[in-house]
Amino acid sequence: MVSFGVETDDDATLARRIAAGGSTPDTATESELCRRLAPRIRLYGLKHLRSEAAARDLMQDVLVLLLEQLRSGALRDPSQVASFALGSARQLVLDRRRGERRRARILEAFPIDLLPGADPAPEPLDTTRLQYCLAALPERERSVLVMTFYDDRPADQVAVELGLTAGNVRVIRHRGLERLRTCMHSAEGTA
Amino acid sequence: MTRTECTMNRDELFAWWLGELDSATEERLDAHVFACADCAVRLTALLALGDAIRRETLSGSFGFVVPAAFVGRLHAAGLRLREYTLEPGGSVNCTIGPGDDFVVSHLHAPLAGVPRLDVILDDPTLGRFRLDDVPFDPQAGALTVVPSAQFLRSLGVTQQRMRLIAVTDAQERVLGEYTFNHTPSS
Numbered sequence: 001m002v003s004f005g006v007e008t009d010d011d012a013t014l015a016r017r018i019a020a021g022g023s024t025p026d027t028a029t030e031s032e033l034c035r036r037l038a039p040r041i042r043l044y045g046l047k048h049l050r051s052e053a054a055a056r057d058l059m060q061d062v063l064v065l066l067l068e069q070l071r072s073g074a075l076r077d078p079s080q081v082a083s084f085a086l087g088s089a090r091q092l093v094l095d096r097r098r099g100e101r102r103r104a105r106i107l108e109a110f111p112i113d114l115l116p117g118a119d120p121a122p123e124p125l126d127t128t129r130l131q132y133c134l135a136a137l138p139e140r141e142r143s144v145l146v147m148t149f150y151d152d153r154p155a156d157q158v159a160v161e162l163g164l165t166a167g168n169v170r171v172i173r174h175r176g177l178e179r180l181r182t183c184m185h186s187a188e189g190t191a
Numbered sequence: 192m193t194r195t196e197c198t199m200n201r202d203e204l205f206a207w208w209l210g211e212l213d214s215a216t217e218e219r220l221d222a223h224v225f226a227c228a229d230c231a232v233r234l235t236a237l238l239a240l241g242d243a244i245r246r247e248t249l250s251g252s253f254g255f256v257v258p259a260a261f262v263g264r265l266h267a268a269g270l271r272l273r274e275y276t277l278e279p280g281g282s283v284n285c286t287i288g289p290g291d292d293f294v295v296s297h298l299h300a301p302l303a304g305v306p307r308l309d310v311i312l313d314d315p316t317l318g319r320f321r322l323d324d325v326p327f328d329p330q331a332g333a334l335t336v337v338p339s340a341q342f343l344r345s346l347g348v349t350q351q352r353m354r355l356i357a358v359t360d361a362q363e364r365v366l367g368e369y370t371f372n373h374t375p376s377s
Contacts, residue, residue: 011226040224040231046238047208086225125243134244135253135339139325146248146255149241151264154209161258163328166211174202180240 011036015078018070025071033081034063040082041089048093050152058096062088126184133183141176144169197229204234251293251340256310256325259335262295276333279367287343288376294343299333300355300366307358308334308366314351324358349373 014033018026041062045055065088069075075084134142147158155169162169199220206212207220224230247253249270266272270292275283278299287294302308310322327334334355351373355366 036228039235040226040228043208043224043231043234043238044221047210082226083222086222089225090221125240127243127247130243131247131252134247139256139322142253142255143257143326145244147257147261148209149244150248150261152209152241154211155206156211161260161328162326163330164326170202170206173205177201177205177237177240 011081012079015070015075015081018067019073019075019078021071022073023071030067034067037063037066037082037085041085044086044089045093049096054096058089058092061092129184130180133180136183137176137179140172141179144172145176145180148173197227199223199227199230201233201237204230205237208234208238249292254336254338254342256322256327256334256336258326258328259297259331259333262293262335262337265293275371277369279369282370282372284372284374286374286376287340291340293337293340296336296338296353296369296371297333298336298353298355298367298369302327302329302332302334302366305329305357305366309356309358309363310334310336311354311356312351313353315349343373344375346373347375 011033014029014036017029018033021029038059041059042055045058046052049055049058062085066075066081066085069084070078070081075081134145137145143162144158147153147161148155154166155173156166158164158173159166159169164172203220204224207217207224210217212220224234248255262272262274271290272293272295273285273287273291274295274297275285276297276299277283285294305327308325308327310325312320312322314320325334336353351371353369353371355369357364357366
């Protein structure tokens with residue numbers, strides 16, 4: 001059973017502060033809220049648009065819309081900031097798919113430099129160690145990881161090509177990722 | 192200020208990312224990923240690992256065994272493949288060219304009914320390597336092997352032998368032996 005625990009308090013606190021400021025921008029608070037929300041919006045965009053550029057555009061659009069709503073007081077319950085962002089992202093993805101060009105119009109109203117310029121990048125991976133760890137994987141796990149990550153292929157498609165069940169592929173994928181993580185972390189521990 | 196502990200695991204996040212979930216569950220996870228900064232961090236790290244695996248795959252730093260359909264996707268993506276097809280007992284003069292991204296060997300063998308398949312590689316200078324329990328489709332009639340391109344580029348003139356071994360609880364049986372007469376690209 002999945003427990004959908006959420007972390008909205010910090011987002012909501014920031015949103016309330018922005019809303020309380022009305023039309024007087026609290027740039028530091030707005031930047032902090034954008035910094036917190038940007039990675040999540042980007043991931044949603046990457047998942048649904050499969051394009052880094054499109055995901056970044058979506059991220060900017062959603063954040064600008066959100067700030068607009070908070071400043072104007074149109075977002076009546078600032079604690080629902082994540083829900084509003086999700087709803088906006090869904091709508092913008094639909095709009096983009098329909099070929100609408102909402103972005104240019106919206107961006108004219110807000111300074112672009114308010115938005116986070118880059119996503120917080122994860123720690124760089126040790127490439128040499130990764131090569132070692134990949135080569136050390138059992139053949140099945142390496143094959144499934146290669147086929148999965150080469151073009152983000154879901155388990156059912158990998159399964160058809162390998163003559164396995166989707167459930168079997170998920171098990172192999174899980175084991176492979178865990179083994180890879182353990183191998184990579186053991187290198188960190190000994191470095 | 193309260194915060195509920197997030198118990199979503201990486202498998203669920205990754206299944207969401209790959210679009211493996213039904214639409215109702217996907218919508219629930221859409222909402223969760225938007226609300227949970229921790230999940231965003233974990234998924235971003237997983238995707239970074241995936242990007243690294245993709246880069247290493249394309250760089251030829253390690254070898255792998257894949258279905259022929261996967262090789263078709265490499266070809267369709269514009270990668271340059273040098274392919275060899277061998278029957279059991281066959282041999283081939285082979286190399287890797289400067290412009291080749293991958294060398295692919297299709298090893299034909301009677302795979303139907305084989306419960307487990309191992310590969311043994313013999314190299315006169317490097318010794319013997321055994322790949323246990325390689326993935327294969329028994330209906331395909333061939334095993335597709337993609338050796339490390341970086342490893343192949345390091346080889347001089349050499350002769351390598353590859354054997355496909357059907358493994359059961361009781362015995363091992365050689366399905367085919369294949370000889371690769373390798374020369375470096377001039």
